[in-house]
Structures are given as C-alpha cells and as structure tokens.
Amino acid sequence: MADTIEKSPLAPACFPDLPEIAGAEFASISAGVKYQDRKDVTLMRLAPGTTMAGVFTRSSTRSAPVLDCQEKIALDSDVGAAIIVNSGNANAFTGKNGVDATKAVTETVAASLGLPATRIFSSSTGVIGEPLPHERITAKVDDLRDMLSTSAMHDAADGIRTTDTFAKGAGVEIQIDGKPVRISGIAKGSGMVAPDMATMLVYIFTDAKIARPLLQTILSELTDLTFNNITVDSDTSTSDTLLLAATGASGVSINTKTGPFRDALQEVMLDLAHQVVRDGEGATKFVEVCVTGAASDADARTHAMSIANSPLVKTAVAGEDPNWGRVVMAIGKSGAAADRDLLTIRFGDVLVAENGWVSPNYQEDDGANYMKSAELAINVDLGLADGCATVWTCDLTHGYITINADYRS
Amino acid sequence: MADTIEKSPLAPACFPDLPEIAGAEFASISAGVKYQDRKDVTLMRLAPGTTMAGVFTRSSTRSAPVLDCQEKIALDSDVGAAIIVNSGNANAFTGKNGVDATKAVTETVAASLGLPATRIFSSSTGVIGEPLPHERITAKVDDLRDMLSTSAMHDAADGIRTTDTFAKGAGVEIQIDGKPVRISGIAKGSGMVAPDMATMLVYIFTDAKIARPLLQTILSELTDLTFNNITVDSDTSTSDTLLLAATGASGVSINTKTGPFRDALQEVMLDLAHQVVRDGEGATKFVEVCVTGAASDADARTHAMSIANSPLVKTAVAGEDPNWGRVVMAIGKSGAAADRDLLTIRFGDVLVAENGWVSPNYQEDDGANYMKSAELAINVDLGLADGCATVWTCDLTHGYITINADYRS
Known part of the structure; x- marks a missing residue:
C-alpha cells in the first residue's frame, strides 16, 4: 500500500546519514504480517550495559505491547536488551489473545538472543482488533538475529513504516569533554491509507553512558517539549511508544540533567517530531x-x-x-x-x-x-x-x- | 450566497407550523448589511410582563453584542423587551468600535419602541473583525416596528440565517391545568460558505407565566442536556446566544422546575439542537x-x-x-x-x-x-x-x- 502513495510535499530531501551507535544493531525482514513483499518486522539489539528509558501513550485503551513495555521499562539490568517491532497489525483491543501474542513474540526473541524476556521490548502498529499472526513473526527471529548490523538503521526506519510516505531519521554527533558522543533515532507516524491508527513509534540510540533513572528523567522532560507538542488531528493512538537506549560504548558518562547531551537529544527528538508532522495525513503545510x-x-x-x-x-x-x-x-x-x-x-x-x-x-x-x-x-x-x-x-x-x-x- | 447552497440531505421535509405566542411579534427586512436583497435584520418584540433568560458562549473572545446581552439578562423588568438580530457581520473582535455599534443599534430600537435600552437584546452573526455598518441597521428599525406580527416567526427564522441550508423552527402546545401553553423557537447555525464562524443563535418564546430566576434555572439546566451536547467540528463561536422569553399571555403560571413545561421546553430545545447538527457543514450523516x-x-x-x-x-x-x-x-x-x-x-x-x-x-x-x-x-x-x-x-x-x-x- 505504502508504495502507491506519493511522498509528502513536506518531506526532507533525503534520509540523513545517521551516526552509527556502537552497541546498537538493526535488521529488517519481510514476514507477511499483513502484506506480502514489504519489510514489516524489525529487530534491534542493544549490547550489555545498555540502559533504557521510555514514554508511552496515556490512552486508557492501550495495546498489549505497550502494557508489556510499561511493565519492563523501569527494571535495571546490565545484560543488554532488544526491541522487536512489527507493522501491519497493532495487536490492540485483542483481549487475552493479544497478551499471549506479545508473550510469544518476546519470549522467542529472548530465547534466540540469549536474553531474559524482561529485556525484550515490543511494538505493533497497523490495524486494530485483529489477532496478531505472531507465528509469522517468530518464524523470522533467527533470520533477523543473523542479519543484525550497526549500519542497518535506515533499513529499520523503513521496516517500521506502515503507510508513512517517507522513512524518518535524525542524528547528531557532539563532543563532550573532548570525546565524541552520538545520538541517532528513527520514527514512524501519521501516514495511513488503510484507515487504522496513526500510531507513532520512535526509537533513539546513543553511545553515551548514563544511568537509567537519569535517562528516564531527561527523556520524559524532553518529550513534553517535543513529541507531546505535535498534533496532526487531535486523535491519540493506542500504541504510541518512544524508547531510548544508551549503550555507553563512547565511554562518556552523563551525570547531569542539563548540558550538551540533553541539548543534542532535544535536537534529535524535535527533528523526528517535525518529520512526523510533515508526514501528517494529507498535509500540504x-x-x-x-x-x-x-x-x-x-x-x-x-x-x-x-x-x-x-x-x-x-x-x-x-x-x-x-x-x-x-x-x-x-x-x-x-x-x-x-x-x-x-x-x-x-x-x-x-x-x-x-x-x-x-x-x-x-x-x-x-x-x-x-x-x-x-x-x-x-x-x-x-x-x-x-x-x-x-x-x-x-x-x-x-x-x-x-x-x-x-x-x- | 445561501441561495446557491443545496439543502442538507438531513433537513426536515418542511418548516413546521409553529404555535403563535401571544405577546411575541416578529419582522424581518433586507438592510444590505453584507449582501443585497436578502433579509438580514430581524426584530422581535416582547409584550410588557415578559420575563427573559439567556445562555451565551463561554468564549473568552466573545462579541460585543454577547457582552451587552450578558450585562442585561439578569435585570428584572415588567416593561417588555425586544431582540434585534443581524446576519452578515458578527461585530466580533471589533474593539471599542464594536461596543459603540451595539450601543447605536440597541438605543435606536429602544427609542423606536419606547423601551429602555437595558431591555433591548442584540445578536450579530457573520464575518468577524469587520466594523458593523450599524447605520444600515438603524435606518430600518422604524420599518421593522411597523411590520411586527405574531404570525411572522417563519420570516424571523429565515432572517437570522447566514448560510444555513434551511430555516430551523420547533414548537409544541401542551395543556397545563386544563389550559393551553405554547412554546415556539427558531435557530440558526452551522451552515457557512464564506468561512466565518459557525455561530449558533436560538430564540425561544412561550406564553407561560414564569418568574425570571426560575426561567433562567430551567433554561440553564436544559442547555446542558441539549445545545451543549451537540458538536459539528468542536469549534466554539464567539457569538453563540440562546434567549428565552416568557410573555405570560396564557395566564398559566409555572412555579416548579420540573413538570410538563420543562419537558415540553426540552423537547423544543432538543429538536432545534438536532436541526443545527443536521445542517452541519458538509454533513451527510x-x-x-x-x-x-x-x-x-x-x-x-x-x-x-x-x-x-x-x-x-x-x-x-x-x-x-x-x-x-x-x-x-x-x-x-x-x-x-x-x-x-x-x-x-x-x-x-x-x-x-x-x-x-x-x-x-x-x-x-x-x-x-x-x-x-x-x-x-x-x-x-x-x-x-x-x-x-x-x-x-x-x-x-x-x-x-x-x-x-x-x-x-
């Protein structure tokens, strides 16, 4: 479906060159969740030592994967983590079946990567109220694992699209105490043809070293200045998810709420938020x-x-x-x-x-x-x-x- | 402009036969406020003894006529009253000029009808931010006075239209203590071509005898069950006005908040509210x-x-x-x-x-x-x-x- 839509007239000229983040690997594959022959399942692996933070939709009818992420996001762990995302089906308003499907997907990823299931975060976006064909996703997990690469973030940005008219990415490299620190993120949102939810999914990665509680504080504060200040049509998705992973691979420790890291993260978040608006359904301004x-x-x-x-x-x-x-x-x-x-x-x-x-x-x-x-x-x-x-x-x-x-x- | 619009597919088959209300007279005339050759100024006169109640937009940018009505609505008086309405210009966001224009119109009506200006209520609907050509309105007041008739309520419903696709009216006659009591109302709202405000104006008349504070209480409570529960596009006008006049001519006194009068009034208000939705811009359902x-x-x-x-x-x-x-x-x-x-x-x-x-x-x-x-x-x-x-x-x-x-x- 997405291939038949004209790119938004407000789209950036091209996908940016995103700085690679040591410790963050990506892979996307076609699993036929809803449509054939388009990448619709994306795996992201975070190296041991990575801290995670997240913000989620405040909808009272949020999806099974969102509820699962919320249970896991505040746990501290040093063993690494992974994120698995499918498009084509939101696994929202699917009752106990939806909970079971999320469990099946996250446990399969956990087994394949040798991680506890509590460190596997998942998102689903697409039509709501239909059972997630989770076996199509789990069948591809080992293939995805074998494809993982730090250079595949553009693929991941493509893989999380539903009917977005363009892939969305933003990244910066800054110097802190004379050492390089990188932040790169991808997002999907707001383009739909089959009329489902205008779900927004955002994944941001950095090689800064930063404790989970501080990472969460900065992310929550910046969300109120960026993603919470955009609107396409005032309707709120059941699946909105924003995850931020800090691998620590740069060796640069961030210990304060303010400063150049926060400023750079805000820049990336604002850039991605603006790209979501620029892909707003039918947008010309x-x-x-x-x-x-x-x-x-x-x-x-x-x-x-x-x-x-x-x-x-x-x-x-x-x-x-x-x-x-x-x-x-x-x-x-x-x-x-x-x-x-x-x-x-x-x-x-x-x-x-x-x-x-x-x-x-x-x-x-x-x-x-x-x-x-x-x-x-x-x-x-x-x-x-x-x-x-x-x-x-x-x-x-x-x-x-x-x-x-x-x-x- | 209105003449070129197709009637809403949801419009009632015809304008209803409204019960006449003794003590309430109507007249409409073409004054060229914005367009030529359409009735755009409407005068309504209420006989001595009439009590009035009103509810108004809660917008913080409400128009000069709304502010003027709000100052006057809670005053008790037995001398009668009048309502003058123009379409084509909302006299909203017009600064001190707007206040002066409202004063000029209401004082001219007061002089013509021999009433104090505190008993003259006015509404304006149409384009906002343009000065109200009040002299075109005041020039017609004596003509309007000479045309007043209890049988002209359909004319009034036509005269308050801007780009509504049909005139809106509703009325009932009920028996209270074996005597007839009548309620008739007219409304405009929600049809626009020149994109101004979707102002809603509603005027309801009854020959029941009812004290002003009780009339206001019933009106306010019923508004929350009727007009405040309709929405076309979530946008709130700067000019919404609902006035209710009780002439007392039936000789039937209403002394309680509940009972057949309230039920009948609710029926009329709901009918008018539904007609406004049925004329919602572009509505097909x-x-x-x-x-x-x-x-x-x-x-x-x-x-x-x-x-x-x-x-x-x-x-x-x-x-x-x-x-x-x-x-x-x-x-x-x-x-x-x-x-x-x-x-x-x-x-x-x-x-x-x-x-x-x-x-x-x-x-x-x-x-x-x-x-x-x-x-x-x-x-x-x-x-x-x-x-x-x-x-x-x-x-x-x-x-x-x-x-x-x-x-x-």
Whole structure:
C-alpha cells in the first residue's frame, strides 16, 4: 500500500546519514504480517550495559505491547536488551489473545538472543482488533538475529513504516569533554491509507553512558517539549511508544540533567517530531504555533493546542486564507486565560491583529501572500504575563478525508 | 450566497407550523448589511410582563453584542423587551468600535419602541473583525416596528440565517391545568460558505407565566442536556446566544422546575439542537453517541464528546466504515475512566465489540450495512457504573473541507 502513495510535499530531501551507535544493531525482514513483499518486522539489539528509558501513550485503551513495555521499562539490568517491532497489525483491543501474542513474540526473541524476556521490548502498529499472526513473526527471529548490523538503521526506519510516505531519521554527533558522543533515532507516524491508527513509534540510540533513572528523567522532560507538542488531528493512538537506549560504548558518562547531551537529544527528538508532522495525513503545510505572554506555560500550551487542533484554523491554512478571526475563535474557546483586547496576532512577521481588532496597517494582500508558503508560523501574544509554548501541526485538507473516509479498512 | 447552497440531505421535509405566542411579534427586512436583497435584520418584540433568560458562549473572545446581552439578562423588568438580530457581520473582535455599534443599534430600537435600552437584546452573526455598518441597521428599525406580527416567526427564522441550508423552527402546545401553553423557537447555525464562524443563535418564546430566576434555572439546566451536547467540528463561536422569553399571555403560571413545561421546553430545545447538527457543514450523516455505564455522568459526556469530535471517527462515518477501533481509540484518549476489557460497543443494535475484543458473533457485513443509513447510533457501555450521556454530531466529509478551505473569506 505504502508504495502507491506519493511522498509528502513536506518531506526532507533525503534520509540523513545517521551516526552509527556502537552497541546498537538493526535488521529488517519481510514476514507477511499483513502484506506480502514489504519489510514489516524489525529487530534491534542493544549490547550489555545498555540502559533504557521510555514514554508511552496515556490512552486508557492501550495495546498489549505497550502494557508489556510499561511493565519492563523501569527494571535495571546490565545484560543488554532488544526491541522487536512489527507493522501491519497493532495487536490492540485483542483481549487475552493479544497478551499471549506479545508473550510469544518476546519470549522467542529472548530465547534466540540469549536474553531474559524482561529485556525484550515490543511494538505493533497497523490495524486494530485483529489477532496478531505472531507465528509469522517468530518464524523470522533467527533470520533477523543473523542479519543484525550497526549500519542497518535506515533499513529499520523503513521496516517500521506502515503507510508513512517517507522513512524518518535524525542524528547528531557532539563532543563532550573532548570525546565524541552520538545520538541517532528513527520514527514512524501519521501516514495511513488503510484507515487504522496513526500510531507513532520512535526509537533513539546513543553511545553515551548514563544511568537509567537519569535517562528516564531527561527523556520524559524532553518529550513534553517535543513529541507531546505535535498534533496532526487531535486523535491519540493506542500504541504510541518512544524508547531510548544508551549503550555507553563512547565511554562518556552523563551525570547531569542539563548540558550538551540533553541539548543534542532535544535536537534529535524535535527533528523526528517535525518529520512526523510533515508526514501528517494529507498535509500540504507545516505550521508552527507560538504563543507568548500567557498567564503560565501550561496556559500557553492550551491556547497553542486549541489553535493547532481547530478544524476551522486548519482548513483556513489549507485554503491559504489568512483568517485570523478563526485564531481569535480558537483562543476564545480554549478555556485558558485570555483578554480579547490585549491579543496580538502575527502570521510570520505580518502583524494582523492587535488591541482587540485588526491592525490599522494590515493589508490583506500581505497576509494572503504569506499564507502561500509551505512553512507557516502563527504567532500569538496574549499580553498577560510570561507563559509561552510552541507546538507544531499541519493543515486539514481533502487528502485527510480521502485517506480516512474514502477507503474501507 | 445561501441561495446557491443545496439543502442538507438531513433537513426536515418542511418548516413546521409553529404555535403563535401571544405577546411575541416578529419582522424581518433586507438592510444590505453584507449582501443585497436578502433579509438580514430581524426584530422581535416582547409584550410588557415578559420575563427573559439567556445562555451565551463561554468564549473568552466573545462579541460585543454577547457582552451587552450578558450585562442585561439578569435585570428584572415588567416593561417588555425586544431582540434585534443581524446576519452578515458578527461585530466580533471589533474593539471599542464594536461596543459603540451595539450601543447605536440597541438605543435606536429602544427609542423606536419606547423601551429602555437595558431591555433591548442584540445578536450579530457573520464575518468577524469587520466594523458593523450599524447605520444600515438603524435606518430600518422604524420599518421593522411597523411590520411586527405574531404570525411572522417563519420570516424571523429565515432572517437570522447566514448560510444555513434551511430555516430551523420547533414548537409544541401542551395543556397545563386544563389550559393551553405554547412554546415556539427558531435557530440558526452551522451552515457557512464564506468561512466565518459557525455561530449558533436560538430564540425561544412561550406564553407561560414564569418568574425570571426560575426561567433562567430551567433554561440553564436544559442547555446542558441539549445545545451543549451537540458538536459539528468542536469549534466554539464567539457569538453563540440562546434567549428565552416568557410573555405570560396564557395566564398559566409555572412555579416548579420540573413538570410538563420543562419537558415540553426540552423537547423544543432538543429538536432545534438536532436541526443545527443536521445542517452541519458538509454533513451527510446524523449521529447519536450514547455512552452508558460510566463512572459518572460527567465522565460519560467526556467519552461521548471525545467520540463525537474525533476526526477519525467522523471520517469513518462519512466513509460508511464500521470502524469500531476508532471508537476504542477515542474512548482511550478522552482522559475519563475506562477499562478496555469491560467495553461494549454497538452500532445501532449491532453488537460489535465486547470483553475487550471484537464480538465472536460480529459479521463485518452487518456493521457495513448498518453504516449506510443516514441516521446512526454509536452506543458504548463502559461497564463501570451508572453514568450516562447522549450527544449528537454529524460526519466529517469533503463538503466540510470544501466549505472551509476552498473558498476565501
């Protein structure tokens, strides 16, 4: 299915050259989980000494693999770990059968790699409510093990796609105390044709040496600044999973929450988050919504998300309509504090509204010209205090309806 | 513009015969507020002794007329009242100019009818951010006054339309203590081509005799069971206004919160609320979402609204896809309590999912056949406690995108 979709017009020019992470190996294979002849099962092995951290969907109907990961993620262990991912079937809302399927997959990987099952993390993405054909996956585990390579991260990025229109990766190499430290990550999300869940899966790897609790703290804090601030259509998957593995192979120890490692990790996470938005279903515009002057950071985020999720704002963006009235509407409905007469609204640098009305110098042509770009910024200052937040979204187009309404699952 | 739109496929066969309300008179006229040659200003006069109640948008960016109504609605007075409504311009986000325009309109009506300005309520609906050409409205007030008639409520329903595809009215006549009491109402909402706000305006009239505080209590409680439980696209207008006027002309006094008057009023309000959904932008399906078994009524409403506002659920309905996985997803993301393995989901009477998985007897053909109807019910039982709620919505179609993205304002 994915092969028939045109690449998003917002896709990066090419997949980046990701720094290899010593201690992290990858392999992808075609197992026929749902479709034939496409890579749909991916194995990632982490060397002994690797610490793991993760964040997961807060959905109350989360999938069996997510629940299994959550049980395992806080355990400390030095023996190494593995991650196995299948596309084509989400193993969500599958009752006890789903639990058994996850157990079968993770125990097979454990036996094949000589690891305890508590160190095997799994994700499933695709159609929900159908039994996972786990024997198709377990049949390929030994083959996958024999293919593992540190240079196959691009393959892994391809293997976790469902109907994403492009493979998503981001990486950096930084120097800490004069030694190189690398961070590389892959993600999938938001492209679907068979209308399932827009599941987001993200796997990030680093050769930094960092204790599990600190790794988890940094990951959780950065998630609130990156992946939790993107929205395509306000719908939350039952399967969202973000795993971060630190192999320690660089020999560089990270002992503080702040500093160059955190900054570099944030850069990689933000890059991947933006790529998910750029592959939003039917997206033709990438939109940054920046709210300043709010009563608090939380209020700013509430306003920004209200704007970013408003169907009327998103359709106006699709229509290249500088319809600031809809931005005013979205602020008004958000429930967070706002004073109509203190609002300032800019599209990019174009001052549109201020002092509770359209700016006296605003020319509709300036707004209309600005809206023609593929990358847009909606900037709102509330004039109340210092709270701020930035979120990212895409437009709402006929493409979204076509993808989600015109095809039957 | 409205004349070029096809009537919604979900529209009632015809405008109902509304019972006339003694003490409530109506007139509509063409004033050229935005377009020429369509009725766009409507005057309603209420006889001395009428009590008034109202509910208004909770938007923090509400319009000048809404703020003016809110200042006046809690005043007690026996001298009568009037409501003046214009379409074509919302007088929202218009700064001090908007306040002055509302003052000019209400004071002109007050002078013409010999009433204090504190008894003149006004609404404006249409494009936002443009100055209201109030002199076009005030120029017609004396003409409107001379046309007032108790039999012109259908004219009023037409006059408050912007791009609604049909005029909306509902009314009942009941017997209380052997005497007739009448309730009639009109509404506008949700049809737009020039992409402005989907403002909802509702005016209801009764000849019951009822004190203002009791009238307000009943209206507020019923609003939470009717208009607050409908959603077209989750976006909230800056101008939503619902006014209820009781002329007392029937001589029948209502002194209790419960009873036949409340029941009849609820029926009229629900009928009008459903008509607004049936005129939802691009709607081809009318959907009732009923949630039972929740931890509380509030939790049930949270789940129901999460389902009713989910773009993925609404596009599945548009595509006639019995995609219960998306219903599970919407429950999961709502934030209210749910246990995945206790959920029961029915499309109409078709049992789709139970015990955390698809029902063993479910046939996809049964679901697919059911989804072909224009009127659908999504029934969810959470299996937790006794909380329940029902909300109403429509599907999300290419029509919605066309209306809101393909035309420039």
